Amino acid sequence: xxxxxxxxxxxxxxxxxxxxxxxxxxxxxxxxxxxxxxxxxxxxxxxxxxxxxxxxxxxxxxxxxxxxxxxxxxxxxxxxxxxxxxxxxxxxxxxxxxxxxxxxxxxxxxxxxxxxxxxxxxxxxxxxxxxxxxxxxxxxxxxxxxxxxxxxxxxxxxxxxxxxxxxxxxxxxxxxxxxxxxxxxxxxxxxxxxxxxxxxxxxxxxxxxxxxxxxxxxxxxxxxxxxxxxxxxxxxxxxxxxxxxxxxxxxxxxxxxxxxxxxxxxxxxxxxxxxxxxxxxxxxxxxxxxxxxxxxxxxxxxxxxxxxxxxxxxxxxxxxxxxxxxxxxxxxxxxxxxxxxxxxxxxxxxxxxxxxxxxxxxxxxxxxxxxxxxxxxxxxxxxxxxxxxxxxxxxxxxxxxxxxxxxxxxxxxxxxxxxxxxxxxxxxxxxxxxxxxxxxxxxxxxxxxxxxxxxxxxxxxxxxxxxxxxxxxxxxxxxxxxxxxxxxxxxxxxxxxxxxxxxxxxxxxxxxxxxxxxxxxxxxxxxxxxxxxxxxxxxxxxxxxxxxxxxxxxxxxxxxxxxxxxxxxxxxxxxxxxxxxxxxxxxxxxxxxxxxxxxxxxxxxxxxxxxxxxxxxxxxxxxxxxxxxxxx
Amino acid sequence: xxxxxxxxxxxxxxxxxxxxxxxxxxxxxxxxxxxxxxxxxxxxxxxxxxxxxxxxxxxxxxxxxxxxxxxxxxxxxxxxxxxxxxxxxxxxxxxxxxxxxxxxxxxxxxxxxxxxxxxxxxxxxxxxxxxxxxxxxxxxxxxxxxxxxxxxxxxxxxxxxxxxxxxxxxxxxxxxxxxxxxxxxxxxxxxxxxxxxxxxxxxxxxxxxxxxxxxxxxxxxxxxxxxxxxxx
Numbered sequence: 001x002x003x004x005x006x007x008x009x010x011x012x013x014x015x016x017x018x019x020x021x022x023x024x025x026x027x028x029x030x031x032x033x034x035x036x037x038x039x040x041x042x043x044x045x046x047x048x049x050x051x052x053x054x055x056x057x058x059x060x061x062x063x064x065x066x067x068x069x070x071x072x073x074x075x076x077x078x079x080x081x082x083x084x085x086x087x088x089x090x091x092x093x094x095x096x097x098x099x100x101x102x103x104x105x106x107x108x109x110x111x112x113x114x115x116x117x118x119x120x121x122x123x124x125x126x127x128x129x130x131x132x133x134x135x136x137x138x139x140x141x142x143x144x145x146x147x148x149x150x151x152x153x154x155x156x157x158x159x160x161x162x163x164x165x166x167x168x169x170x171x172x173x174x175x176x177x178x179x180x181x182x183x184x185x186x187x188x189x190x191x192x193x194x195x196x197x198x199x200x201x202x203x204x205x206x207x208x209x210x211x212x213x214x215x216x217x218x219x220x221x222x223x224x225x226x227x228x229x230x231x232x233x234x235x236x237x238x239x240x241x242x243x244x245x246x247x248x249x250x251x252x253x254x255x256x257x258x259x260x261x262x263x264x265x266x267x268x269x270x271x272x273x274x275x276x277x278x279x280x281x282x283x284x285x286x287x288x289x290x291x292x293x294x295x296x297x298x299x300x301x302x303x304x305x306x307x308x309x310x311x312x313x314x315x316x317x318x319x320x321x322x323x324x325x326x327x328x329x330x331x332x333x334x335x336x337x338x339x340x341x342x343x344x345x346x347x348x349x350x351x352x353x354x355x356x357x358x359x360x361x362x363x364x365x366x367x368x369x370x371x372x373x374x375x376x377x378x379x380x381x382x383x384x385x386x387x388x389x390x391x392x393x394x395x396x397x398x399x400x401x402x403x404x405x406x407x408x409x410x411x412x413x414x415x416x417x418x419x420x421x422x423x424x425x426x427x428x429x430x431x432x433x434x435x436x437x438x439x440x441x442x443x444x445x446x447x448x449x450x451x452x453x454x455x456x457x458x459x460x461x462x463x464x465x466x467x468x469x470x471x472x473x474x475x476x477x478x479x480x481x482x483x484x485x486x487x488x489x490x491x492x493x494x495x496x497x498x499x500x501x502x503x504x505x506x507x508x509x510x511x512x513x514x515x516x517x518x519x520x521x522x523x524x525x526x527x528x529x530x531x532x533x534x535x536x537x538x539x540x541x542x543x544x545x546x547x548x549x550x551x552x553x554x555x556x557x558x559x560x561x562x563x564x565x566x567x568x569x570x571x572x573x574x575x576x577x578x579x580x581x582x583x584x585x586x587x588x589x590x591x592x593x594x595x596x597x598x599x600x601x602x603x604x605x606x607x608x609x610x611x612x613x614x615x616x617x618x619x620x621x622x623x624x625x626x627x628x629x630x631x632x
Numbered sequence: 633x634x635x636x637x638x639x640x641x642x643x644x645x646x647x648x649x650x651x652x653x654x655x656x657x658x659x660x661x662x663x664x665x666x667x668x669x670x671x672x673x674x675x676x677x678x679x680x681x682x683x684x685x686x687x688x689x690x691x692x693x694x695x696x697x698x699x700x701x702x703x704x705x706x707x708x709x710x711x712x713x714x715x716x717x718x719x720x721x722x723x724x725x726x727x728x729x730x731x732x733x734x735x736x737x738x739x740x741x742x743x744x745x746x747x748x749x750x751x752x753x754x755x756x757x758x759x760x761x762x763x764x765x766x767x768x769x770x771x772x773x774x775x776x777x778x779x780x781x782x783x784x785x786x787x788x789x790x791x792x793x794x795x796x797x798x799x800x801x802x803x804x805x806x807x808x809x810x811x812x813x814x815x816x817x818x819x820x821x822x823x824x825x826x827x828x829x830x831x832x833x834x835x836x837x838x839x840x841x842x843x844x845x846x847x848x849x850x851x852x853x854x855x856x857x858x859x860x861x862x863x864x
Contacts, residue, residue: 010645015690015841020648028660028720254660256653256720308660308718339663340671 006101008093017084021257022050025076025098028254029306031067032099038073040179040186042066042109043097043144047122048534050078054253055261057315058113058150058171064249065172072179075099075107079122079532080129088129095129104130108182110144111175112163114152117511118504118534120159123148124526127162134523136164136209141192145182145199149175153206154237154284155464155570157224158511160208161519165199167206168573169237169284170270172247174204200231204238207231211572213516219557221515221567236574237284241614243270243291248299251306263311263344264303266296268328272317273597273616275385275604276374277589278413280463281317283582284575286608288599290619293324297331304341311342320349320357321599323620329361347372348396350388355399368407368454369400375416376426382592383418385585390430397434401441407452408434414482415460415474415505417589424482428489431455435494454496457486459505462559463512464570465577467585472561473509476502503541507533510558515569518558520551576608633670633701635731636708637738638715639861642693646722651686657720658698665718667711668703684738684849684860685745685814688821691844697860699731699738727861742815744795744850744857747822749808750843755836759801765833766799775828779821790828793820795857806837811850811857 014020025032035041044063046053053059059076066074075097080088088095094103104110110132112123124134132146133139139146148159149167156166167174178199185195200207210231214222226233240246248267255262271288272281300312312332319325332343343361348354350371358369373388375381381388397408412427431453438451459479462471474482479502490497511518525547532538548555562568564583571579581604588595595604599618609615642649649657659679662669671677684697712728719725735741757765769775775791793813800807808829812820822844829835849860 011841014648019650020689021650021653024645024648026645026721028657256649256657258653258656305664308663310659310663340677 005093005096005103008091009096009101012091013084013087013093016087018081019050019257022078022081023084023098024256025100027256029251030099030253031063031074033067033073035073035100035102037070039071039183040109041073041075041107042111042179043075043077043104043107045104045110045112045123045126046076046078047112047119047126048079048115048532049081050255050257051259053078054255054259056113056115057265057267060249060252060265061172061247062111062175063253064251065247066175066179068247069176069179071183075102077104077126079119079126082532085125085129094131095126105132105142105144107144108186109179110146112146112148113150114148114159115150116534117152117158117508118539120511120522121526121531121533123159124162124522125531128526135161137161139164139192143192145195147178151280151284154280154573154575155512155514156206156208156573157213157516157569158514158518158522160516161523163208164196165205165207166235167238168204168235170240171238173238173240174202177202178205197228197231204235206235206573208516213569221569223567224569224572234572234574236612237576239576239612239614240270240289242617243267243289244295250299250302252303254307254309261313262309263313264300264307264309265313265315266300266303267291267316268296268314268319268322268325269316272321273599273606274318274321274387275585275595275597277383277385277467277585278374278416278460278463280466283465283577283606285317286575286577286606287614287616288321289614289617290322290324292619293328293331296328297335300332301335304336304339310340311344312336313344313346315346318347318349319345320347320351320354323618325357329357333361350396351392352395352399355396355403359399359403368409368452369396369405370409370411371396372411373430374411374413375419376412376423376428376430379592380416380419380423380426382594383589384416385589385595387594393430394433394437397437398441401438401451402445404447406438406447406449407454408438409454409456410434411456411458413458413460414486415479417460417468417471419482421485424485425489427455427457427486431490431495432492435492439494450494452494452496454498455486455490457483457497457499459500459502461505461509461512464568465573465575465582467582467589469513469568469582470562470564470586473506473559475556475559476506479505501536501539504534504536504539506555506559507541507544510555513558513562513569515558517551517553521547521553524550574611576606576612578607578611581606633703634705635699635701635733636706636711637697637699637729637731637861639726639729640693640696640698641724641726642687642696642722643724644692644722646720647690647692649722650689651683654687655681655683657723661715661718661720661723662700665711665714667700667715668706670701670703682737682739685742687846688844691846693846695726695848695859695861696846697738697849738860739816741851741860742849743813743817743852744811745814746847746850747808747810747812748845748847749810749822749826750802750805751808751826752805752838752841753836754838757801757806757836762799762801762806762835765829765835766797768833769829770794770797772832775832777824777827777831779824788820788824790820790824793818794825797825806835814849 066072147165148163149171153166213224269290271285374386435453462468528543669679680701687693708728774789776789778785779788796811798809850857851860
């Protein structure tokens with residue numbers, strides 16, 4: 001059977017699709033295990049195309065981790081391109097795993113990663129292509145367990161109808177436990193209900209079918225509580241306490257097809273405590289846990305020889321904050337110079353230190369530099385707790401233009417709470433002043449190339465587990481007005497403005513704070529053909545609005561301002577950061593009060609270290625640690 | 633700096649690898665095998681390697697070639713061995729040989745290619761009818777087909793570029809052997825020859841789902857064509 005399936009796919013499917021290399025599963029370092037030798041078989045499902053999925057470090061970590069156990073097997077599947085999907089449907093071929101060309105139904109576990117809300121319809125589409133019932137309650141003994149993890153699992157409710165189990169937090173902690181428990185339960189011949197009940201006892205595992213939301217007559221949520229004895233009322237996230245001890249894939253898969261992030265990813269730290277009040281990652285990945293230089297250098301060398309990549313990226317939420325970033329980059333540059341391996345930083349802070357760092361590692365100024373002041377005025381930057389001043393930005397810009405970069409990209413957000421036209425004017429003014437700095441330096445240094453500034457404007461989306469989770473989201477019309485306002489004032493050939501479609505931001509906002517009732521909308525929209533919603537060419541806003549109407553749900557309910565005492569759909573999911581702290585931060589925002597970073601300032605009392613019995617781990621000691629004045 | 637010729641096969645699933653992907657794959661294999669490939673100067677250095685002739689996605693290559701420039705003298709045997717261990721499934725080193733400094737690039741030498749094509753039949757045909765059709769095709773002075781180009785469809789006369797053509801019936805398939813013009817002076821694609829056989833002499837071949845194997849590349853030798861690998 002599998003041999004036939006492989007031949008069928010090789011001869012009658014792959015010759016007719018774009019970039020067939022995405023569906024082969026034979027990349028360098030991919031793992032092909034003997035099917036029958038494995039006790040538990042899982043397929044990692046990424047609900048977007050291969051090029052995006054293969055750029056995701058989490059996939060490589062879990063793939064390596066699970067496959068290092070002889071009794072487990074993990075394969076991969078991605079959302080098929082539109083051309084492949086059409087062929088699969090007309091020929092009646094089920095969605096298959098890449099490595100062994102097996103139908104997804106043959107696996108014990110199908111595990112989705114939830115990286116962004118607008119991938120949810122792809123999950124339904126992939127389940128359907130696999131012939132797995134969409135709704136958990138319609139699945140039978142022979143169907144795989146459908147699980148999901150990643151940041152999206154922190155508000156799991158919109159997917160509660162479709163996912164059997166959610167893994168909250170760092171899955172490298174809970175997944176091996178889940179697989180081992182499943183192996184035992186399989187041997188005992190446990191039925192589906194028993195399996196789900198047993199799994200729900202594993203710390204960090206949330207089984208939505210065992211929790212019932214209760215709504216008040218006016219439609220507001222009253223509680224989401226377990227209806228069985230022995231099931232925890234709240235599910236706390238799992239976390240890796242020490243990154244030096246954590247598993248890291250030393251033989252990651254090297255894609256043959258070019259992917260978005262085609263390079264070695266070294267994870268220098270996890271978590272960020274800068275405390276930007278809009279940022280979900282800043283809460284759910286707390287606290288900061290750094291990896292030591294010694295471990296990183298060793299990993300870099302091993303991964304290089306195992307992959308042959310030409311670039312190493314130092315990844316994290318904010319790599320310039322890594323306490324050993326300077327000595328580490330210097331050592332990496334020295335070590336890899338003879339191999340012509342470049343080092344890159346995915347994100348820079350808005351300061352001169354970051355530009356120095358970029359200058360040191362990027363000997364060739366190929367691309368531009370990107371900074372994220374996020375808001376146009378000091379007042380609004382204080383409100384979101386982004387400790388960046390105009391002076392920081394101008395100093396960074398000066399340094400960058402002097403060092404030979406020609407283009408600077410600035411990230412801003414519109415639609416933030418308390419935003420006024422004056423804040424939009426602030427964006428305009430910053431753009432022109434940065435451009436003026438570039439032009440002045442061009443004249444002074446007789447450069448040929450004209451400087452350019454790109455203003456990338458995204459729309460604020462309130463996210464669960466952040467201090468702004470109660471805030472209202474701007475209506476589509478209001479976002480459009482603000483975009484237009486900016487556009488009409490940013491007219492210079494040296495300035496390019498980019499923005500996000502406000503309809504997409506609206507839908508993202510609905511699902512980001514959505515509840516279980518949205519499951520119906522999701523299914524209706526998928527039925528009407530919605531998929532790849534994050535791709536502008538596929539996004540069907542009208543169809544979405546029809547689907548809300550059909551389900552009898554007003555989407556604006558989910559983008560409104562929520563009273564502080566209202567029960568939230570994700571209240572039973574515990575990030576370790578207390579709700580009391582989030583409220584305090586929300587109020588501090590309204591009062592424009594700054595909250596410090598616990599790495600350099602006093603503990604602001606978010607609660608995560610106490611709650612989850614974990615410590616902030618900084619490897620730099622006092623000598624290398626970034627000084628508080630660099631981290632405002 | 634020494635020039636090396638690498639003769640290799642691209643087989644099985646590797647046929648789905650595009651030329652661009654293949655270049656990246658070799659570059660990374662050289663790194664994994666610690667082959668001291670020389671890099672170009674400038675802002676965006678790239679490895680000094682070039683292929684004799686790109687191979688289309690979906691086609692296998694039995695004897696393909698690329699040349700590289702290395703920074704230091706290397707032991708060819710151990711280089712071949714290290715490379716073999718560093719290449720993904722479907723790519724196989726056949727031989728690594730030195731190239732004389734003054735020989736023209738492999739790319740400049742290629743004038744033709746031998747192919748083996750297997751095609752399903754779209755209707756019945758006897759061995760005799762098949763041979764007659766091939767003879768009829770070879771007797772044509774031109775055979776124009778519409779080629780899918782980068783800038784939309786355009787006509788091409790493939791006949792002058794067909795140097796040799798034979799066919800054999802094997803069960804439900806036809807096996808075609810052909811020598812075609814290839815290289816920088818002009819290129820005829822085997823799938824276009826199949827198209828021409830359908831269109832101009834009415835051979836009942838299924839034009840799609842072809843199995844294409846490029847058997848060898850041809851250079852101009854002292855007496856007519858010679859296999860590229862034996863032309864040094």
